[in-house]
Amino acid sequence: MPTYDSDRVGRIHRELHSHLPSDSALRVKALESLLVEKGLLDPRTVDAWIEAYSERIGPKRGAEIVAHAWVDPSFRARLLNDGTEAVKEMSFGDNATPHLKVVENTPAVHNVVVCTLCSCYPTQVLGIPPNWYKSAEYRARIVRDPRGVLAEFGVSLGADTEVRVWDSTAELRYLVLPERPRGTAGWDEARLARVVTRNSMIGTDRDLSPKAREVA
Amino acid sequence: MDGVHDIGGRQGFGPIAVDETVEPFHAPWEGRMYGIARGIRQPPGWNIDWWRHGRELIDPHDYLSRPYYDQRMQT
Numbered sequence: 001m002p003t004y005d006s007d008r009v010g011r012i013h014r015e016l017h018s019h020l021p022s023d024s025a026l027r028v029k030a031l032e033s034l035l036v037e038k039g040l041l042d043p044r045t046v047d048a049w050i051e052a053y054s055e056r057i058g059p060k061r062g063a064e065i066v067a068h069a070w071v072d073p074s075f076r077a078r079l080l081n082d083g084t085e086a087v088k089e090m091s092f093g094d095n096a097t098p099h100l101k102v103v104e105n106t107p108a109v110h111n112v113v114v115c116t117l118c119s120c121y122p123t124q125v126l127g128i129p130p131n132w133y134k135s136a137e138y139r140a141r142i143v144r145d146p147r148g149v150l151a152e153f154g155v156s157l158g159a160d161t162e163v164r165v166w167d168s169t170a171e172l173r174y175l176v177l178p179e180r181p182r183g184t185a186g187w188d189e190a191r192l193a194r195v196v197t198r199n200s201m202i203g204t205d206r207d208l209s210p211k212a213r214e215v216a
Numbered sequence: 217m218d219g220v221h222d223i224g225g226r227q228g229f230g231p232i233a234v235d236e237t238v239e240p241f242h243a244p245w246e247g248r249m250y251g252i253a254r255g256i257r258q259p260p261g262w263n264i265d266w267w268r269h270g271r272e273l274i275d276p277h278d279y280l281s282r283p284y285y286d287q288r289m290q291t
Contacts, residue, residue: 046248139224
């Protein structure tokens with residue numbers, strides 16, 4: 001008499017399905033085929049966008065901007081005055097960025113950026129936003145309880161530190177200029193840029209000192 | 217504009233997945249979708265407001281449950 005082991009059947013079923021692409025992957029594939037077939041999309045354009053944001057455009061650019069601002073006070077002043085114009089000095093090659101406002105952290109002020117409506121982000125200087133930035137949890141909570149959310153990211157702020165939350169729009173994007181960490185006197189720009197984390201330029205990271213990194 | 221899509225400040229959401237790795241796309245299909253969204257030929261008269269309107273037509277259940285790039289596809 002055959003026996004039926006539901007656990008075993010379940011395992012086999014899940015194993016077989018684990019080799020199938022996800023629903024999302026299948027939908028995207030179908031959409032791309034359809035658009036190409038109808039002449040609305042060139043697949044090489046898709047490849048080019050992926051290549052641009054995987055290889056050339058990313059948070060390294062933002063880190064270079066921050067490091068440059070740390071060592072050059074006049075650039076820092078121009079950056080805070082008009083981020084869009086000042087970033088052009090960095091000669092990244094493509095400057096199709098909407099207006100960029102740079103907000104500066106100080107011992108008394110911490111800035112953090114969100115897009116509550118969707119996912120607006122300074123992509124030309126930070127690349128593709130992380131998935132948490134686009135999540136309902138972050139977008140809903142950061143404006144109501146910024147200190148609580150920052151604590152989840154490991155950022156603890158004194159009660160006397162003011163928190164400013166900036167809500168992005170399609171026309172205006174924000175970049176946080178973190179504080180230059182202690183213990184980096186005499187470092188050149190390239191070395192400084194390496195301590196700048198992506199999250200510190202969104203505002204979900206604050207203390208960039210090498211000491212704080214070791215603890216983290 | 218008064219629907220679930222305007223999510224800032226709404227309560228009841230859980231913790232944020234803070235330990236995400238930093239690569240731009242976490243699966244090949246995410247990259248394909250991003251490339252499609254950026255590379256598609258847009259109809260005449262198309263603008264960001266149409267895009268937003270499309271996004272707000274997403275069913276609330278889908279809006280809160282499907283992954284970001286999957287929603288972008290719906291838009």
